[in-house]
Amino acid sequence: MRPATALVLCAALASTALLSGCGKETAGTAASPGATCASLAPLPDPAGRTWDDVRVISGKCGPSGAPSTGFEVTNTDQEPLTFTVTFSLVNGFGEAMDTITRTVEAVEPGQTVRRPLDAADGPGSARSYRARIMKVRAVPADGAPTGDGACPSSGVRITNDRGDAAMGLRVVGIHLTNCSTADYELNGYPALRLLGEDRKPVSGVRILRGTTAISTGIGGDAEPRPVTLRPGESAYANLAWRNTTTDGDPVDAPYAEVTAKPGAAPVTVTPELDLGTTGRLGVGPWTKAPAGEGAPQE
Known part of the structure; x- marks a missing residue:
């Protein structure tokens, strides 16, 4: 590898x-x-x-x-x-x-x-x-989380959590925190580009809007709504997939380029997607995190 x-x-x-x-x-x-x-x-x-x-x-x-x-x-x-x-x-x-x-x-x-x-x-x-x-x-490095707490030039930090796994179902959260001094507007779904071990694009994976086609009740099946993040507030979007392996070669995408909204600069995160041979990844809409709840540690 x-x-x-x-x-x-x-x-x-x-x-x-x-x-x-x-x-x-x-x-x-x-x-x-x-x-x-x-x-x-x-x-x-x-x-x-x-x-x-x-x-x-x-x-x-x-x-x-x-x-x-x-x-x-x-x-x-x-x-x-x-x-x-x-x-x-x-x-x-x-x-x-x-x-x-x-x-x-x-x-x-x-x-x-x-x-x-x-x-x-x-x-x-x-x-x-x-x-x-x-x-x-x-x-x-531009957009990557920094240990000294400095805010990226984009004004937002984008990270992923460690996720949850049960019987082949995987769920990972993408978290966005407004670290600027102005409000930040979101509406819809983050755009994703999956990257392999060499940070080259991965093909053959359908990226679905919503997570219902993967599984129900995992927090990614609501309709998108406008989200306004004041300085210090956060939002999240869940990724869901199954790592079932049948015929064909399994797909692993350790990296994902996340574009928060049209016109935003992409940020590379490491959700470690082990997609098996399913060829599908569900993406939930941006949802505002509860007050006082920031992005969790990776």
């Missing part, structure tokens, strides 16, 4: 690396790696620690210079990207002990950024877990 775009992502692993002592996350370039991940060198390539162009490297990522664990991303695309990387932490017997996710925001074209992987236990921990890359997602 290939990573999300033409990129190089490197997980920095010491041979017996502790996930502690990595200090504050620090960005750098290939020529100037930054204080927290110095003296990087290739390691042997054991099974389970590669991801296409991902290579394993080791370094002294802690402020004390002790061996520790970090990772590196290089954006080889033509636009700034925000990377989200999921790691599995395994012990010396190869048993998965935990899963962690790290986000690297707004990596410029050609830029390399190195970050540590900190452990909750802190310095002196006896935990000696290794990190394995499980998943890499990269979306255009």
